[in-house]
Amino acid sequence: MRQLQENAVSAPRIAVAGCGYWGINLVRNFAALGALAAVIDPRRGVAAEFSAKYQVAAPEWPQTLADPAIEAVAIAAPAEQHARMVTEALEAGKHVFVEKPLALRHAEGARLVEEAEKRGLVLMVGHLLQYHAAFIKMRALVREGVLGRLRYVYSNRLNFGKVRREENILWSFAPHDISMILALAGESPVSVHTEGSFYLHPSIADTTTMHLRFANGVNAHVYVSWLHPFKEQKLVVIGEKAMAVFDDGLPWQQKLTLFPHSIDWIDGQPEPRKAAGQPVELTESEPLRDECRHFLESVAAGRSARTDGREGLAVLAVLEAGQRSLESRSSVHLLDVAVPLKAPDRFFVHPLAAIDDGVEIGKGTRIWHFSHVLKNSRIGKNCVIGQNVCIGPDVTIGDRCKIQNNVSVYPGVTLEDGVFCGPSCVFTNVMNPRAEIERKNEFRPTLVKRGATIGANATIVCGRRLGEYCFIAAGAVVTKDVPPFALMAGVPARRIGWVGHSGERLGKDLVCPREGRRYRLAGPDRLEEISSREKETVA
The missing domain is CATH 2.160.10.10 (Hexapeptide repeat proteins)
Structure with missing residues (x-):
């Protein structure tokens, strides 16, 4: 399979729908990869600005869908528009990259996955951290058995702002962490329990803690907040042989550290044995650039993406269960929620x-x-x-x-x-x-x-x-x-x-x-x- 390079003229032609605070990053990266064909934004002045900057067309959304020269679309619109826009793009025969979440309801997401598979189109969800070099290496350490059998995983995603009113902190911050945890566990959880606090609005949670329990014995929790005094993005994985920490707030040479700690049992008592942390060598790259490149390569090769629609559907099922748990103040069991994780060939x-x-x-x-x-x-x-x-x-x-x-x-x-x-x-x-x-x-x-x-x-x-x-x-x-x-x-x-x-x-x-x-x-x-x-x- 050919590797897409900067300014590659053979890249599939793509239109980016949404030039907001995150959409502009998609525009920049798809342009750098030589794939940007159009920009769409309901604010016509903004669309015209980016059209001039990148020398591409600025059509309306219906025109984009009707243009046979545009093979794919990237959607960075508000989450409540995802289901409609993805459906329209798939029905128009376009491959789709959509920012998280895939949709706001599991049933909607399932219909999108079914539509993409029926038409043989690539449907990819923007779970960015699955394309971060540190997480890719961490996942490899787990798969190779370096950490031994997984015990538990926890993730903190904390910051001061940006406060939202269209979604709570769970839906805003947690999808990335859930996506990484499901990838490490290799399956969906059997139960979810979420607790939250409401400080700025009576019905919009500002902080949540989600507990996930898996059938294979792994436990995990995700703590997210936009009312935190400093920024923290940290994923900690505990195995029976060693532990690993992915701290995205540190310089590249320190982002991933392996701790070969162990527990010895002496006279029936556990005795911890600490070991010095070992930085794991990484090749520095921009995760979003790698994510965009992966989408283009998936389209070019006609293969499923790493974070395809089914992976996005699995994350959506956990989010939906977490929301129900938050509202009911009780655990939600997923035994009857059929969410496949391993379906690269649509099984x-x-x-x-x-x-x-x-x-x-x-x-x-x-x-x-x-x-x-x-x-x-x-x-x-x-x-x-x-x-x-x-x-x-x-x-x-x-x-x-x-x-x-x-x-x-x-x-x-x-x-x-x-x-x-x-x-x-x-x-x-x-x-x-x-x-x-x-x-x-x-x-x-x-x-x-x-x-x-x-x-x-x-x-x-x-x-x-x-x-x-x-x-x-x-x-x-x-x-x-x-x-x-x-x-x-x-x-x-x-x-x-x-x-x-x-x-x-x-x-x-x-x-x-x-x-x-x-x-x-x-x-x-x-x-x-x-x-x-x-x-x-x-x-």
């Missing part, structure tokens, strides 16, 4: 599912509550993985498979396309397991061929091959290879008939009652479909 992962590194998930696949996909496993397109399913490691599952609740697919098991696994069906991987004897080198491969169905509570003994479109009845125990189209039942399972491609049982005439497909016996225990050419010959 869905529920916040309470765990996906290890090295996993491949196909487009359109959905993975639900409490499921775990272990490393180096591959799941194809348009699969449905139910609740409490364990897959892997090193397992391959084909396209359009459906795995119902409480199923474990162990190493050695391969599911081809279109396989159905009923609730609580069982795959084994060794013949004679013992808890006290390690037998991983004795795993026997199990192959389930295309279109096979395994009923609820059935057991598939390892080392077997299940033929194409076979049907294993509920509760059956398969101890031998199963031929294609065989209907198996009992303990141990035996063939009691034949089924067709649709899963319907075949009668003596071997004709599918649902589809009309015709079959014939090709051996003592082998069924095959009669080809179209043979059907024409018979006719």
Whole structure:
């Protein structure tokens, strides 16, 4: 993929909508990247000023949407206008960069994400600190295990002003911190509790403290205020091996510091061991320039952005839960809020599912509550993985498979396309397991061929091959290879008939009652479909 450089003439052409206190920074950076084509602002004098300064057009918003030469828009308008403007831009076929938040309501944000995905357009949310070199390095330290397992994270974003009346401090300051914390935790929280104080206006919080609890054991809190005597922007991450601090108020050489502190247990008592802070080397760059460049590169490459619409939707769900908590003075649980975090190829992962590194998930696949996909496993397109399913490691599952609740697919098991696994069906991987004897080198491969169905509570003994479109009845125990189209039942399972491609049982005439497909016996225990050419010959 080409890297966009300063004044790159090949950059996608973009219009910036909104030339306010933050929009002017977007204008400056997109101009420096050679991508600025137009500026839009309802204040025509302001638009004319920037039009002259950067030698670009200053059309009205409808004209911009109708201009086929403009490929993308960056929206820096008030938050209450985001949903409408993003919708209009997507419907006009434009890629969209929108400042945080994505929208003011989760339902609105979900519609925007759906619209962008349906049209194959890039939708990116301006969570700026995800593009800061210090945070990128901090996230790498977490992923590489330098800090060990995460314990808790806290973030302070404090300043004196700018006081707003269109939004409270939670919606104004906290989105960036929530975005970073979700990226570090790798999932959405299961509960949110927010407390706030109202000093300047009875209904607009000036300070809030948000507590986040995650299913993986991580806890986090975010403290934000615009009534603070000095500016502070600090993110602290505590791991079992070390700690890291990202302090954006310090010079570049001090912005990220690693503290290899540890806790030793002596005579059953914790003993802290302090270590000197180690500054982490960073390459200085402007985060906003890097963010704008990332958007342009995403458009040029036709790929999802790091902070795409789904990431923005996850942050929006937390903000919305935090607001409800603030108003109700109680914790809000997100167990029923389905916000995927890992959807670079437009798949869905529920916040309470765990996906290890090295996993491949196909487009359109959905993975639900409490499921775990272990490393180096591959799941194809348009699969449905139910609740409490364990897959892997090193397992391959084909396209359009459906795995119902409480199923474990162990190493050695391969599911081809279109396989159905009923609730609580069982795959084994060794013949004679013992808890006290390690037998991983004795795993026997199990192959389930295309279109096979395994009923609820059935057991598939390892080392077997299940033929194409076979049907294993509920509760059956398969101890031998199963031929294609065989209907198996009992303990141990035996063939009691034949089924067709649709899963319907075949009668003596071997004709599918649902589809009309015709079959014939090709051996003592082998069924095959009669080809179209043979059907024409018979006719």
